[in-house]
Amino acid sequence: MPTVTEPKLISGNANLSLAKSIARRMSMHRGVNIDLVDARVERFNDQEIFVEVYENVRGEDMFIIQPTSNPANDNLMELLIMADALKRSSAARVTAVIPYFGYARQDRRTKARTPITAKLVANMITGTGIERVLTMDLHAAQIQGFFDIPVDNLYASPVFALDIQHQFKDKLNDVMIVSPDVGGVARARELAQRIGCPLSIVDKRREKAGEVAEMTVIGDVTGKTCIIVDDICDTAGTLCKAAEVLIQSGAKEVHSYITHGVLSGPAVERITNSVMKSLVITDSIEPTKQVKAAKNIRIVPTAPMFAQAILNIWHGTSVSSLFDVKTLGPIYEGMYSS
Template sequence: MKPEISIRMIAGNSNRKFAEAMARRISVYRGEPVRLADVRVEQFNDGEIFVEIYDNVRNEEVFVIQSTSKPANDNLMEILILTDALRRASAKRITAVMPYFGYARQDRKTAARTPISAKLVANLLTEAGVDRVLTMDLHAGQIQGFFDTPVDNLYAAPVFALDVKHHFKDLDDVIVVSPDVGGVARARELAKRIGVGLAIVDKRRGAPGEVESMTVIGDVSGRRCIIVDDICDTAGTLCKAGDLLLGQGATEVHSYITHGVLSGPAVERITSSSMKSLVITDSIQATPDVKAAKNIRVVSVAPLFAQAMLNVAAGNSVSSLFDEAMLGPIYEAFYRFD
């Protein structure tokens, strides 16, 4: 990134620590302090969102950092109102940095008289004034087509691959598992990056959120299994898949999940499960219970997002960050390679 290129970073309330980590990474890159813009984001007594931006953003490249995680509706309204304020303050370009894009699970009509909420959210962001979206592991890739503006969808797989290679020294007995047929492409990508085989859990649902039956496609006997998925919500299906794999002869079960929604009884289920470890990213701010869980570990994707922001501002390739050779130096503080 050229020194003369100026960017402004504005954080909502959903994951401020993530935004601060990005600012630190950019500060190291530029050799000078980079701070988050001074902004007030509060609620009136009745719950309405109030925003005031104190820094001048006229003709500036602005990145609004906000995951639409729980409370999803409040965080969505925050980014919409922040964007409106920036547009009215004559910002040159507004990029919505949404590590976790909420409402992505409603990406198509699954039954009569159901909404396509992901498209509605895309329309809201565009109408508010968002010029570009930077996100990670969209639940459905076609959501990029819901926008008439550019969408850069980053992937956790390269970061997960670095982490697996660091913590699983010998990969001969490792196999990657997709928890359902729909996630095969995501699991195959990690399997290819670390050079191991692939298995699939065929999951059949009854009512929404309820699993009728699960079957393993592939041989997992004597293997250390790594389940890969984009979202872990209540963790019921994940824990059942772990038990199923162990019942099929797997020696250990680990999971790598991009977005740790972890609502309701999720943390308790995971800590009391047979799963040896669950690795999530910091796309959603970890709760105290998550931090205290003995078998949950958080891998930061803030350095990846920070570099992507720099590339966007400078007009450089974002897809270059899908290469582990590019990510290695960015994550050298996390992992040491021979």
Template sequence: MNPLFKPKLIAGNSNRPLASAIARRISMHRGETVELVKTRVERFNDGEIFVEVFENVRGEDMFIIQSTSNPANDNLMELMIMCDALRRSSANRITAVMPYFGYARQDRRSKARTPISAKLVANLLTTAGIARVLTLDLHAAQIQGFFDMPVDNLYAAPVFALDIRANFTDLEAITVVSPDVGGVARARELAERIGADLAIVDKRRAAPGEIASMTVIGDVQDRVCVMVDDICDTAGTLVKAAELLVQHGAREVHAYITHGVLSGPAIERIKNSTMKSLVITDSIELSEAARATPNIRVVTMAPLFGQAILNIANGTSVSSLFSADTLEPIYEAFYPTRAA
């Protein structure tokens, strides 16, 4: 990339704090101020979304930072309208930075006459003019194949590993737990990064949203259990799994979740649960109630996304950010003892 040019960031309304934090991190890396492009994003009385860009973006490498979290449909439409505004303003390339990719759980037909909504969203983004997608911990890796464009899927596991090393004194006592069989690969990756044992909670559903039974596979007696998953929605499975681990003799139970959807009764369930802590990323902006919950803690993804945006803009490797050795200096301010 021409050194006279720099990536330009523009943010929707879904997660302004994260977008501002990413801009600050890029400013630190570049040694010059990088601010969010000034825009007007508003809704008319009938709910229609209107976008106006107040800066020249002709020929620029644009990055739209927008999670498609609740309200998913509004945020998705906002992203596509922003893309259309940039494309009609002659932006050179438009990258959708989607820390949380909504509709990712609808990645296959679970029964007859149901949609594959994740594929539909991919088609909509392509039609809108998105040239590349940058996201975090897709619910299913195969969603990348829904796009006919480059998709860079970042992982929270290396950052979680740094956080665990910084906040747990007895790493040998930790057992990483997958709260369901489908998340074993994710749990195994984190376990390998910190050299921990692995256990699984096998759940059987009587109906969607109803858990019939849960079984622990592995030894958790007198262990510090760290559950890991990509999404925490209503927190029902997570809280029940924590209770089951305590019943099986776990000394402590913690959880590391990438996307804190936290809908419905989730906050109350977490507050009253046996979990000592729930660590989530800021891929979705937290509500006031979530921020006030004492056993919820946030790990920021701004340094990770900031470096990934710079790497994309400069045509360098994004996969290098999968390594803890690469991330340690990026997160030095957060984990100085580990990065020293």
């Protein structure tokens, strides 16, 4: 087998700009030019997906960068077909870099005769010969156990901690981290501990199915700068209502930090018209023109973190070291300098 000189990156159509940013960042780290592998990922007239890799990948360590975001089915099939093409071309190892893992919300049976689609997707990914998965902020941590291959789950909270410490450096004493529901308390608590701030919870209850939730704030938010923390923002209904409830409960202002900005349907309009001062998301999902144009939505890059994680996997060194702000600080150097 030939000696692997550099890790090789290939991207589908889901988030090409993030893939290019990761390649640029890796080029900076390595001191050599790392480009995306030349390939075409196209559709026939009946929307069947076709992949052709133009470069030799025999014996190479391949990384496919492809979030399975909207359209989830198309992007998932692109990932699976690219993996098959690489394995049939004798790639030594194929790692799926999935910044946003779609179908993660279907991680358990909530009622009778429903599927566990996250497990089905995990089986499909493993079945193509993919040997490792790199993702970020899985909706449910137990999804790692759905795979029979190693899964590295990165966290956005160290990057959010750096951003909060930079953006709110003059009023950190007034900051309060808020979980928008009881299920997200662990995630919010972890970020609160990182920046040394108190924690509050918005408790959501429904009297009947389909009714608008009644929300209650647990904790005193009077005069506080509240920061709502969650992993996914889809239609933004719950998020915007939580922000309103916090203001009604005496909060001075409300900001939100959400890892994956799905932002479907009326989400952007709701956020623009809401009482939230700002919404910060990552670029794990390709932002639309509408998202980029929104005045109170800001995007934090994940390319530095993913580039370092890919290099660590390639070198065989620790990925969990990236969970520490002290490790991530130098990687994001310049972005959060005083």
